[in-house]
Amino acid sequence: MRHRLIVPSAAAAFLMLAVPASAADATPGAPGAGDAYYPTSGNGGYDVSHYDLRLKYEPKSDKLDGTATLTATTTQALSRFNLDFALKVSEVLVNGRPTPFAKTGAHELEITPASPLEEGKEITVVVRYSDTPSQVKIDGYSAWQRTPDGAVVANEPESAVWWFPSNDHPRDKATYDISVSVPDGLQTVSNGELKSQTSKLGWTRYNWRATKPQASYLTTLAVGKFDITTDKTADGLPVLNAYSKDLGDNLASAKASVGRTTEIIDWESKVFGPYPFNAIGGYVPNVKTGYALETQTRPYYSPSGFANGANASLVVHELAHQWFGDSVSVKNWRDIWVNEGFATYAQWLWSEKEGEGTAQQLADYVYNGVPADNEFWKVKPSDPGANNQFHSAVYNRGAVALQALRNKVGDKAFFALLKDWTEQNRFGNGSVEDFAKFAEKASGKPLQKLFDTWLNTASKPSAAAAARDGIGKATAGASGKSLKAAEPRSWKKIQEAQRAHRH
Numbered sequence: 001m002r003h004r005l006i007v008p009s010a011a012a013a014f015l016m017l018a019v020p021a022s023a024a025d026a027t028p029g030a031p032g033a034g035d036a037y038y039p040t041s042g043n044g045g046y047d048v049s050h051y052d053l054r055l056k057y058e059p060k061s062d063k064l065d066g067t068a069t070l071t072a073t074t075t076q077a078l079s080r081f082n083l084d085f086a087l088k089v090s091e092v093l094v095n096g097r098p099t100p101f102a103k104t105g106a107h108e109l110e111i112t113p114a115s116p117l118e119e120g121k122e123i124t125v126v127v128r129y130s131d132t133p134s135q136v137k138i139d140g141y142s143a144w145q146r147t148p149d150g151a152v153v154a155n156e157p158e159s160a161v162w163w164f165p166s167n168d169h170p171r172d173k174a175t176y177d178i179s180v181s182v183p184d185g186l187q188t189v190s191n192g193e194l195k196s197q198t199s200k201l202g203w204t205r206y207n208w209r210a211t212k213p214q215a216s217y218l219t220t221l222a223v224g225k226f227d228i229t230t231d232k233t234a235d236g237l238p239v240l241n242a243y244s245k246d247l248g249d250n251l252a253s254a255k256a257s258v259g260r261t262t263e264i265i266d267w268e269s270k271v272f273g274p275y276p277f278n279a280i281g282g283y284v285p286n287v288k289t290g291y292a293l294e295t296q297t298r299p300y301y302s303p304s305g306f307a308n309g310a311n312a313s314l315v316v317h318e319l320a321h322q323w324f325g326d327s328v329s330v331k332n333w334r335d336i337w338v339n340e341g342f343a344t345y346a347q348w349l350w351s352e353k354e355g356e357g358t359a360q361q362l363a364d365y366v367y368n369g370v371p372a373d374n375e376f377w378k379v380k381p382s383d384p385g386a387n388n389q390f391h392s393a394v395y396n397r398g399a400v401a402l403q404a405l406r407n408k409v410g411d412k413a414f415f416a417l418l419k420d421w422t423e424q425n426r427f428g429n430g431s432v433e434d435f436a437k438f439a440e441k442a443s444g445k446p447l448q449k450l451f452d453t454w455l456n457t458a459s460k461p462s463a464a465a466a467a468r469d470g471i472g473k474a475t476a477g478a479s480g481k482s483l484k485a486a487e488p489r490s491w492k493k494i495q496e497a498q499r500a501h502r503h
Contacts, residue, residue, distance in 0.1 A: 024077075024116075025077050026076075026077035026078055026079040026116030026117070027076070027077070027078070027079055028045075028078070028079055028080040028081070029043055029044045029045025029046060029076065029078050029080065029081035029082060030043060030044030030045065030082075031043060031044075031082050031104075031105070031108055032044070033167075033169035033171060033172070034332075035169060035332045035333055035334075036332065036334065037157075037332070037333040037334055037385075037386040037389070038157060038158070038169075038333055038386070040084075040105060040106065040107070040108065041084065041157065041158060041168050041169050042084070042167055042168055042169025042171065042172060043081060043082040043083065043084065043167050043168075043169075044075075044076075045074060045075055045076050045078045045081045046072045046073060046074050046075055046078065046081055046123070046167065047072060047073050047075060047167070047172055048070050048071070048072045048166070048167050048172055048174040049071050049072065049073065049174055049175070050070070050071040050174050050175050050176070050177075051068060051069070051070055051164065051166065051174055051175075051176050051177070051178075051219075052068070052069040052070075052071075052176075052177045052179075053066060053067075053068050053069075053164050053176070053177065053178045053179065053180075054066065054067045054068075054069075054179045055163075055178070055179065055180045055181065055221075056180075056181040056182075056203075057150075057151065057180060057181070057182055057223055058182075058183065059146075059149065059150045059151060059182070059183070059186070059223060059224075061132070062132045062133065062134050062135070062146060062151065063130065063131075063132055064087070064130070064131060064132070064133050064163060065129070065130045066087075066127075066128070066129050066130070066163070066164060067126065067127070067128050067129075068126070068127045068129075068164045068165050069124065069125070069126050070083075070124070070125040070126075070127075070165070070166075071122065071123075071124055072122070072123050072124075072125065072167075073120065073121065073122050073123070074117050074118065074119050074120060074121050074123060075119065075120075076119050077116055077117065077118055077119045078113070078116060078117040078119075079112070079113075079116050080110060080111065080112045080113075081110075081111055081117075082108050082109060082110055082111070083108075083109040083111065083125070083127070083165040083166060083167065084107050084108065084109070084158075084160065084161050084165065084166055084167065084168035084216075085107060085108075085109045085127070085129075085161055085164070085165035085166070086106065086107040086136050086138060086161040086162060087129045087130075087131035087133065087136060087161075087162070087163070088129060088130060088131045089101060089103070089109060089127055089128070089129045089165075090128045090129060090130065091126075091127075091128040092109075092111055092125070092126065092127050092128075093124075093125070093126040094111065094113045094117075094123060094124070094125055095113075095123055095124055096124070097113075097114060099111055099112065099113055099114065100112045106138045106139075107138060107161040107168075109127070109165055111125070127165045129165075133151075133153070133162045133163055134146050134151070136162060138161070142162055143155035143158065143159040143161075143162045144162040144163060145287050145289065147223075147224055147244070147285055147286050147287060148224075148246060148286055149186065149223075149224040149225050149244075149246070149286075150182070150186055150222065150223030150224030150225075150285075151221075151222070151223050151224075152220075152221070152222045152223075152224075152285045152287055152300070153220060153221050153222075154220045154222075154293050154295050154300040155217070155293065156217055156293055157217055157333055157389075158217060159216075159217055159219075159220075160216040160217060160219060163221065164219075166216040167216070168216045168217070169215075169216075170215040170216075170217065170329040170330050170331075170429060171329075171331065171429055172215075172216075173213035173214055173215050173329070173427065174213065174214065174216075175210060175211055175212065175213065175214065176191060176192065176208075176209070176210040176214060176219060177207070177208070177209050178190045178191070178207075178208040178209075178210075178219075178221065179205060179206070179207045179208070180205065180206050180208075180221065180223070181203045181204070181205040181206075182203065182204060182206070182223050183202060183203060183204075184199055184202050184203065184204050185204075185225070186204070186223055186224060186225060187204075187206070187223070187224065187225065187226050187228070187242075188206040188208070188221065188222065188223050189220075189221070189222040189226060189240075189242045189283045189285075189298065190206075190208035190210075190219075190220060190221050190222070190298070191208060191210040191214065191218070191219055191220060191279075191295065191296050191297050191298055192208055192209050192210030192211065192277075192278070192279050192297055192298075193208065193209055193210075193238060193278065193279045194206060194207070194208055194240070195207045195208065195209050210277075210279075210296065210297065211278060212276065212277050212278065212296075212327075212427060213427040214296045214326075215296070215326070215329050218294065218295050218296040218326055219295070219296070220293075220295035220298065220300055222242070222283055222285050222300075224244055224285060224286070225244065225245045225246075226242040226243060226244060226245065226283070227242070227243045227244075227245055228240065228241070228242045228243075229241045229242075229259070231261075231262050232262070233262050233265050233266055233269075233275070233280065234266045234269075235266075235269070235274075235275070237265075237275060237277075237278065237279060237280055238278075238279050238280075239261055239262050239265075239279075239280050239281050240279070240280075240281040240298070241258050241259065241261060241281045241282050241283065242281070242282075242283040242284070243255060243258070243283070243284045244284060244285050244286035244303075246286050247284060247286055247303050248303075250284075250303040250304070250306050250307055253306035253307075253308075253309050253310045253311075254284045254301065254303060254305075254306045256306075256310035257301075257305075257306055257310045257311050257312055257314065257315050258282040258283075258284060258301060258315055260312050260315060261280060261281060261282055261315060261319065264312065264315055264316055264319050264350075265280050265319055265322075267350075267353070268316070268319055268320055268322075268323070268346065271346075271349060271415065271418070272320070272323045272324075272346075272418055272419060272422055273323070273418075273419040273422050273423050274423075275322065275323075276322065276323060276326075276327035276422070276426055276427070277296065277297050277322065277326075277327070278297075279297045279298075280297055280298070280319070280322070281297065281298045282298060282299045282300075282301060282315065282318070283298055283299075283300060283301070284301045284302075284303055284306075285300070285303075286303065287302055287303070288302075288304075289302045289304070290302055290304045290305075290499065290500060291500050292305055292314060292317075292318055292497075292500040293318070294318045294319075294321030294322065294325055294326055294339075294343075296322070296326045297322070299315075299318035299319065299321070301314065301315075301318070301500075302500065304500070305496070305497070305500045308496060311493050311496055311497055312350070312493075313347045313350060313351070313490065313493045313494050313496075313497045314493075314496070314497035314500055316346055316347050316350045316497075317343045317344065317346060317347050317497050318343070319346075320342065320343040320346030320347075321339060321343045323342075323422045324338060324339055324342035324343055324346075324422070325338070325339035325340075325342075325343065327422060327425075327426050327427055328421065328422055328425040328426065328428060328429070328430050329428070329429050329430075330429060330430070330431070331429045331430060331431040331434070332431065333386070333389060334382075334383045334384075334432075335430070335431045335432050336384065336389050336390075336394055337381045337382060337394055337398045337401075337432050337455065338430050338431070338432060338434075338435055340390070340394045340395050340398060341381060341394065341395065341398025341399055341401060341402060342398075342402065342418075344395040344396065344398060344399040344494075344498070345359065345398075345399040345402040345403070347399075347490075347494050347497065348362045348363075348399055348403070348490075348494075350490075351488060351489075351490035351494070354490070356488060356489040356490035357488020357489055357490045357491065358488075359399075359403050359406070360403060360407075360470075360473070361486075361488050362399070362403075362488050362490070362491070362494075363399070363400045363403035363404070363471050364471065364472055364473050365486075365487060365488060365491065366396050366397070366399075366400050367400060367461075367466055367471050367472040368472055370460070371460075372459070372460040374460075376391075376392060376393050376396075376397065377393070377397075377458070377459055377460040378458050378459070379391045379393035379394070379397075379458070380393075380455065380456055380457065380458050381393055381394045381397050381398040381401065381432075381454070381455045382432040382451075382455040382456045383432075383456075392498060395498050396498075397454060397455075398454075398455070400454055400471060401450075401451065401454035401455050403470075403471065404450055404453070404454055404469035404470065404471055405439060405447070405450060407469055407470030407471070408443075408445060408447065408450055408469060408470075409439075409443040409445055409447075413442070413443050416442070417438075417439055417442045417443065420438075420442060421435065421438055424438075432451075432455060436448065436451045450469055453465050453466075453469065454469070
């Protein structure tokens with residue numbers, strides 16, 4: 001009896017030594033990244049470093065075949081983990097081994113390795129899939145848009161789930177290789193640089209590479225027939241712009257706007273610091289949407305953005321996002337001000353440079369022109385709520401906050417602060433609170449009251465509070481009476497551009 005007791009105990013001890021403690025403690029990764037606005041977006045338990053997407057797309061049938069290879073590192077011992085993905089999956093492999101998977105919820109792909117994954121280990125995940133993306137609906141919607149000659153996918157805050165599996169939250173950035181095969185005669189547009197293209201048996205394969213960290217929602221793909229132009233910035237960066245050949249009356253104004261990309265990037269590089277990526281450009285597909293999006297290195301523009309003629313202000317906004325939103329991204333979606341407030345202020349600075357109204361005049365116009373009982377003042381730019389994420393208050397009141405900050409610290413400190421913020425947080429994430437603390441430390445001034453006034457309060461700041469921050473100045477008429485600020489010449493184009501952000 002005693003011998004029989006000893007042997008199992010020794011065997012158990014051996015097994016305990018053989019199984020790493022981290023694997024023994026393995027638990028499922030969280031099915032969300034913990035974002036209050038979008039609880040099911042992103043996942044826990046791992047960080048992706050690279051996506052290799054090998055795709056084949058047939059526009060006639062809208063069939064997309066794909067093999068996605070993800071390189072990731074576990075951040076906990078995992079018994080199971082999720083990817084965000086909505087298309088039909090045929091096979092999953094983890095570290096080369098076929099692995100059970102299941103689809104749950106609207107876009108959760110649950111993957112259960114045969115044995116637990118240790119913490120801190122690099123893993124490779126391969127997902128094979130095939131589907132018709134435009135037919136896959138989440139809450140009645142698909143971000144995959146068919147066009148007369150192809151398709152486009154670009155949307156915020158979610159678009160990846162309709163064409164590749166990912167950890168779909170801005171906190172988990174990665175690099176990308178995107179290889180797409182399409183029928184001869186069609187082209188593709190994506191992020192980064194086009195490294196090569198080859199044709200075989202009626203199909204042409206385009207290989208795009210994005211070598212800097214990139215959020216999944218900023219990853220884009222377009223298939224169709226494009227008029228493509230190339231250029232270089234003053235620093236030698238490659239510029240590639242693409243326009244659908246069937247834009248009709250909007251083609252000329254689109255080219256007159258997006259064609260200024262090189263000029264605008266060169267100017268913004270002086271204002272915000274060195275451009276953070278290794279390629280730039282923009283594309284205008286033939287779609288019926290009404291929005292633009294800062295897809296990394298190659299912003300997406302709807303043709304409707306140029307329906308009233310050229311609008312360089314829209315291009316200024318999307319390109320400013322390459323610093324504010326793409327390189328320095330939100331920590332959580334409530335922090336959308338660190339994207340939109342800054343990109344709007346870039347438009348105000350462009351207006352100032354072009355002699356069409358200073359940023360101060362624009363800030364005064366917003367403050368004086370919107371009544372206190374307007375819904376505009378009830379939205380807090382620092383936490384607008386998921387339903388108001390793209391509310392005009394986030395843009396315009398958010399830009400007023402930056403003019404107030406500029407007034408408080410002075411031009412020299414303000415513009416140095418913008419450059420330091422983008423440099424010190426390059427390829428990372430930042431929150432509204434992070435920026436407020438950063439500005440206080442950099443300027444050496446107490447600024448919390450200023451940020452509370454313009455970002456954190458759900459009411460219009462009083463005239464006294466606004467005046468304290470140099471906002472709301474009126475002009476004196478011939479009689480000496482105070483007059484409301486006149487509408488700056490740039491205002492209408494800025495508002496047209498803002499309407500292109502209702503995702």
